[in-house]
Amino acid sequence: MCGIVGWAGFDRDLTLERATLQLMTRTMDCRGPDDEGIWVDRHGGVGHRRLSVIDLEGGRQPMVAEQDGRELAVLTFSGEVYNYRELRSELASRGHAFHTKSDTEVVLRAYLEWGEGLVEKLNGMYAFGIWDLRSEELLLVRDRMGVKPLYYFQTGDGVIFASEPKGIIANPLVPRRIDTDGLRELLDMVKTPEHAIFTGMHEVRPGHFVKVRREGLTKHRYWALEAREHTDDLDKTVRTVRDLLEDIVTRQLISDVPLCSLLSGGLDSSAVTALAAKALAAEGAGPVRSFSVDFVGAAESFVPDPLRSTPDAPFVRDLAEHVAADHSEILLDSDDLSRPSVRAAVLAATDLPPVWYGDLWPSLLLLFRAVRERSTVALSGESADELFGGYSWFHDPEVLTAETFPWLTSTPGPFYDGTPLFDGGLLNTLDIPGYRRAAYFDALAEVPVLPGETGLERRMREIGYLNLTRFLNTLLDRKDRMSMATGLEVRVPFCDHRLVDYVFNAPWAMKTFDGREKSLLRAATRDVLPNSIVERVKAPYPSTQDSGYEKNLRDKLAEVVAADGPVMALLDADRVRRRLEGPITQNSTQITRIDLEVPLSLNAWLDTYGVTVDT
Known part of the structure; x- marks a missing residue:
C-alpha cells in the first residue's frame, strides 16, 4: 500500500517544478513510510511513497518501462492486485520480460500490452496513475468498489492528482476553498460520487478511469453493478458464496510482511478470520493472528443502546478459541479519544472534518497504531452488511416507502x-x-433493474445499490485514512467484485431465507464458526459509552466559543450556549454526541487548513 501524487501540465516545463512535486510527495509519508521516489519529464511528473508489502526489494516506484533504452511509460501505483500471478504468466507468454516479483510491474506491463483495457483484467484494490511518454497522456484508474482513494484537480493546462487531498493542496496552484455544495456534503451523509468537498477537486469514481490529454480530460466507466437474472437455487448459491469467499481470502493472504485479521466477534469479521485460519492451516502456516478493540471498563458497564445490543468481547473470545487464533485485545481509554494530539492526527489523515461517526475515528486510529506494532497487513469484514443486507434499515418496513437514503430514515435514529x-x-x-x-433521486435513477422487476424485489435491489455505492464509501474512506495514517494496509475481502456481482443479483427472498439478516453469509460459513457467532445479532463497531468523553467534547466546544473560532460564523450562538449549559448525558452514545462532534471537527479543519467558505 502506498501514497501517490502526480502532475500533468501541457503548457509548462515540469522539470522546473521538481521541488513542488517533491513537496506533494512528502505529504504521503504516512501512507508510505518505507521508500520515496520521484520521476519528472517536461509535461508529466509523478511521485510515490511506499509501504512495502510484496517484493520488498524489487517493487520500488515510480516504475518506468523501457524499450531499447527509450522510456515508454511510468507508473505510480497504490494498492494490491490479487491476480497478479496469473496476469504475469499471461504477459510472459506474450513476450514480456519481468525484472521483479511485484504486482506493480505486472500492472505496468499490462498497460503496455492492453492499454486502458488493462482495467478489465485486474482483481484487487488499487489507485494508480500512468504517464505515457509516447502519447503524452495521463491515465488515472480507481478500483471497482473504491477501496483505494484517488483525487484530482483540473488546472488551466492539465491536472494534479494524489491519493489524498493533502497531496493536491500542497501545490500552490490549488486554492483551499469550499462552496455551498461542499458544506452540504459535509453536513449531510449523502456521499455524492466524485464530489471531493474542496471547490474544484474531484474523486475518480469507483469503477472508472480518467484520461488526460492536451485536448482535455475525459471520464470512462469500466465497471458498474448490473442487474442479471439469478438462476442458481439456494443450495448452489450458498456453495458459490462459500467457494468465492475461500478463493478471495486465500488470495488476500499473499504478503511478504506480517498479516492479521481485525476481529469484532460479529459474523463478518469472524467469517473472514475463520476462513483465513482454515487457509493458513492448509498451507501449514497458522495460526491466524487477530486483533479486537474495546474500552477500559466497558465489559462491566455496557448498556444496550439503539445501535448496539451486546458487547463484543464474549463473542471475540469464542471465535478466537474456536479457530485457535493468536489473538490480542486492544483496550482503549476513552480519555485518549479526545486527546488533542490524537484528534490532530485524525484531521491530518482525513484532510476533511471527520464529522460523522464521532469517536470511531480516533478509536480506529489508536487501534491501528497498536495493530501496526505487530502486523503490516490486516483483513477486515467491511462491506458484508451492505452486500448481504445486515443493517437494521434493510429490515424496517418504513424504509420501503421512505423517499430518502435508508440510513437517513428513523432507523436507527437521529444518528x-x-x-x-x-x-x-x-x-x-x-x-x-x-x-x-435531489441526491437520492439521482442515485435511484442509476439503479439497474431486470425487465418487469417490481415490488419488494425491486425495492430491495434499490436499497442494496444505495448502500453499495453511497454508504459503503464513507466506511471505506474512514478505514483507509485511519489505517494508512499508521502505515497499516487493510484489505477487504467482501469488496471483491466477483462476490459483489454475484450476491447483488441474488433475490432478497434468498438473502433472508432463514428469517434473519445476512442469511447467505451465515449459511455459507456456519461450519467454521461457533454457534454463538452464528446466532449473534448484528452489532456495529464499538463506541465509548463514557459520559466523560461527552464532557470533554463540551469543554472543547466551550473553548471554541471563547476564542471565537472560525466555525462560530456558521453556528447559532444561543443554541450553542443552551447546549453547553444543559445536563451531561448519562450513557452517552454517538447519537447523543453528534451535534458536538460536527462543529468541533469543522472548526479544527477551517482553522488548521485555512479554508475559505463561500456561501
Whole structure:
C-alpha cells in the first residue's frame, strides 16, 4: 500500500517544478513510510511513497518501462492486485520480460500490452496513475468498489492528482476553498460520487478511469453493478458464496510482511478470520493472528443502546478459541479519544472534518497504531452488511416507502443529524433536505433493474445499490485514512467484485431465507464458526459509552466559543450556549454526541487548513 501524487501540465516545463512535486510527495509519508521516489519529464511528473508489502526489494516506484533504452511509460501505483500471478504468466507468454516479483510491474506491463483495457483484467484494490511518454497522456484508474482513494484537480493546462487531498493542496496552484455544495456534503451523509468537498477537486469514481490529454480530460466507466437474472437455487448459491469467499481470502493472504485479521466477534469479521485460519492451516502456516478493540471498563458497564445490543468481547473470545487464533485485545481509554494530539492526527489523515461517526475515528486510529506494532497487513469484514443486507434499515418496513437514503430514515435514529447548533439562516440557504432529496433521486435513477422487476424485489435491489455505492464509501474512506495514517494496509475481502456481482443479483427472498439478516453469509460459513457467532445479532463497531468523553467534547466546544473560532460564523450562538449549559448525558452514545462532534471537527479543519467558505 502506498501514497501517490502526480502532475500533468501541457503548457509548462515540469522539470522546473521538481521541488513542488517533491513537496506533494512528502505529504504521503504516512501512507508510505518505507521508500520515496520521484520521476519528472517536461509535461508529466509523478511521485510515490511506499509501504512495502510484496517484493520488498524489487517493487520500488515510480516504475518506468523501457524499450531499447527509450522510456515508454511510468507508473505510480497504490494498492494490491490479487491476480497478479496469473496476469504475469499471461504477459510472459506474450513476450514480456519481468525484472521483479511485484504486482506493480505486472500492472505496468499490462498497460503496455492492453492499454486502458488493462482495467478489465485486474482483481484487487488499487489507485494508480500512468504517464505515457509516447502519447503524452495521463491515465488515472480507481478500483471497482473504491477501496483505494484517488483525487484530482483540473488546472488551466492539465491536472494534479494524489491519493489524498493533502497531496493536491500542497501545490500552490490549488486554492483551499469550499462552496455551498461542499458544506452540504459535509453536513449531510449523502456521499455524492466524485464530489471531493474542496471547490474544484474531484474523486475518480469507483469503477472508472480518467484520461488526460492536451485536448482535455475525459471520464470512462469500466465497471458498474448490473442487474442479471439469478438462476442458481439456494443450495448452489450458498456453495458459490462459500467457494468465492475461500478463493478471495486465500488470495488476500499473499504478503511478504506480517498479516492479521481485525476481529469484532460479529459474523463478518469472524467469517473472514475463520476462513483465513482454515487457509493458513492448509498451507501449514497458522495460526491466524487477530486483533479486537474495546474500552477500559466497558465489559462491566455496557448498556444496550439503539445501535448496539451486546458487547463484543464474549463473542471475540469464542471465535478466537474456536479457530485457535493468536489473538490480542486492544483496550482503549476513552480519555485518549479526545486527546488533542490524537484528534490532530485524525484531521491530518482525513484532510476533511471527520464529522460523522464521532469517536470511531480516533478509536480506529489508536487501534491501528497498536495493530501496526505487530502486523503490516490486516483483513477486515467491511462491506458484508451492505452486500448481504445486515443493517437494521434493510429490515424496517418504513424504509420501503421512505423517499430518502435508508440510513437517513428513523432507523436507527437521529444518528446523522449534526446540524442543531448551526445558524438557521445558513441552514435555510443550504436547504439540506432539498439537496438530500435531489441526491437520492439521482442515485435511484442509476439503479439497474431486470425487465418487469417490481415490488419488494425491486425495492430491495434499490436499497442494496444505495448502500453499495453511497454508504459503503464513507466506511471505506474512514478505514483507509485511519489505517494508512499508521502505515497499516487493510484489505477487504467482501469488496471483491466477483462476490459483489454475484450476491447483488441474488433475490432478497434468498438473502433472508432463514428469517434473519445476512442469511447467505451465515449459511455459507456456519461450519467454521461457533454457534454463538452464528446466532449473534448484528452489532456495529464499538463506541465509548463514557459520559466523560461527552464532557470533554463540551469543554472543547466551550473553548471554541471563547476564542471565537472560525466555525462560530456558521453556528447559532444561543443554541450553542443552551447546549453547553444543559445536563451531561448519562450513557452517552454517538447519537447523543453528534451535534458536538460536527462543529468541533469543522472548526479544527477551517482553522488548521485555512479554508475559505463561500456561501
